[in-house]
Amino acid sequence: MPDKQTVCVQGVTKTFDTQHALENLTLSVGAGESLALLGHNGAGKTTLMKLVLGLIRPDAGKVRILGVDPAGSGATEIRQNLGYLPENIAFYPALSGAETLAFYARLKRQPVADCARLLDRVGLGDAARKKVGAYSKGMRQRLGLAQALIGNPRVLLLDEPTTGLDPELRHSFYNIVRELEDDGVSVILSSHALTELEAHTRKIAILRKGHLIAAGTLGELRDQANLPIHIRLNSHQAAGFSDIASSLPAGITQRPINGHAIELALPPTRKVEMLRYLVGNVPEFDDLDITQPTLADLYLHFQNRSTPS
Numbered sequence: 152m153p154d155k156q157t158v159c160v161q162g163v164t165k166t167f168d169t170q171h172a173l174e175n176l177t178l179s180v181g182a183g184e185s186l187a188l189l190g191h192n193g194a195g196k197t198t199l200m201k202l203v204l205g206l207i208r209p210d211a212g213k214v215r216i217l218g219v220d221p222a223g224s225g226a227t228e229i230r231q232n233l234g235y236l237p238e239n240i241a242f243y244p245a246l247s248g249a250e251t252l253a254f255y256a257r258l259k260r261q262p263v264a265d266c267a268r269l270l271d272r273v274g275l276g277d278a279a280r281k282k283v284g285a286y287s288k289g290m291r292q293r294l295g296l297a298q299a300l301i302g303n304p305r306v307l308l309l310d311e312p313t314t315g316l317d318p319e320l321r322h323s324f325y326n327i328v329r330e331l332e333d334d335g336v337s338v339i340l341s342s343h344a345l346t347e348l349e350a351h352t353r354k355i356a357i358l359r360k361g362h363l364i365a366a367g368t369l370g371e372l373r374d375q376a377n378l379p380i381h382i383r384l385n386s387h388q389a390a391g392f393s394d395i396a397s398s399l400p401a402g403i404t405q406r407p408i409n410g411h412a413i414e415l416a417l418p419p420t421r422k423v424e425m426l427r428y429l430v431g432n433v434p435e436f437d438d439l440d441i442t443q444p445t446l447a448d449l450y451l452h453f454q455n456r457s458t459p460s
């Protein structure tokens with residue numbers, strides 16, 4: 152894998168005492184790409200972020216950010232290109248949002264003058280002088296994001312960034328992430344909120360007990376899993392459906408929902424064949440919905456299929 156990928160993790164193993172947090176993990180994230188890390192509690196997501204940040208070193212394998220080891224000597228410059236929003240960020244409640252951000256800017260040796268722009272970017276411009284102790288959860292999370300954006304990082308690591316946010320805030324949060332991707336920032340985020348990730352992330356990596364068990368775009372994961380798709384047929388005709396089960400092509404299963412709706416399950420590769428068949432052979436239906444496996448379906452499929460020790 153070329154080191155010129157913005158984030159390159161190659162054959163990385165990390166053990167704490169006897170606990171394998173990560174084992175032989177390889178993945179990469181390019182400029183302007185986002186990667187969502189999924190996995191059960193303790194799967195190794197935070198450990199991976201800490202390795203990318205250079206806070207810990209791998210026992211085996213290598214981590215490179217823009218070709219540089221983030222835990223190596225001489226990595227100061229590369230670390231300034233990293234922004235991190237930890238899972239539980241605590242702020243000093245007596246400081247205002249502006250004072251808090253100025254504090255972090257000084258820590259990162261970045262110009263304090265940029266802080267007002269960052270607060271505006273995350274929608275906290277009007278609350279800049281308000282004490283953080285009076286901020287809502289959503290405002291604190293946005294302040295956390297502003298803190299991670301100090302210094303215009305090329306790589307942004309967000310550990311469960313939307314936990315506790317309402318749907319509108321989640322939406323605006325992902326809009327900011329999308330803008331950052333468009334600016335060429337690589338974004339790695341972890342989350343347990345599969346439905347929102349389905350709509351907002353491009354690449355997905357699923358971890359289980361420190362192993363990477365699946366990776367790719369949603370479409371690629373669907374191809375790998377090859378789970379059935381579902382076609383729901385609806386009939387608004389008074390008689391509803393007659394028994395179509397006996398005449399269905401082999402390999403297609405059906406489940407009656409009620410007299411006026413039937414759900415068919417079929418391999419994704421047979422979708423068009425089935426649509427042609429239905430149009431020609433099932434006159435009762437006058438509406439249909441096609442449902443692809445969701446990210447939650449895929450996540451469960453890969454987790455259940457994989458049984459690493």
Ligand SMILES: Nc1ncnc2c1ncn2[C@@H]1O[C@H](COP(=O)(O)OP(=O)(O)OP(=O)(O)O)[C@@H](O)[C@H]1O
Pocket residue numbers: 167168170171172190191192193194195196197198199
């Ligand atoms: N500093 C540490 N010392 C000992 N064990 C650790 C340490 N950090 C992580 N671990 C262990 O490594 C494994 C991976 O932990 P990690 O925090 O990376 O998981 P996670 O996927 O982020 O979990 P969560 O979703 O709960 O945040 C766990 O078994 C954890 O107990």
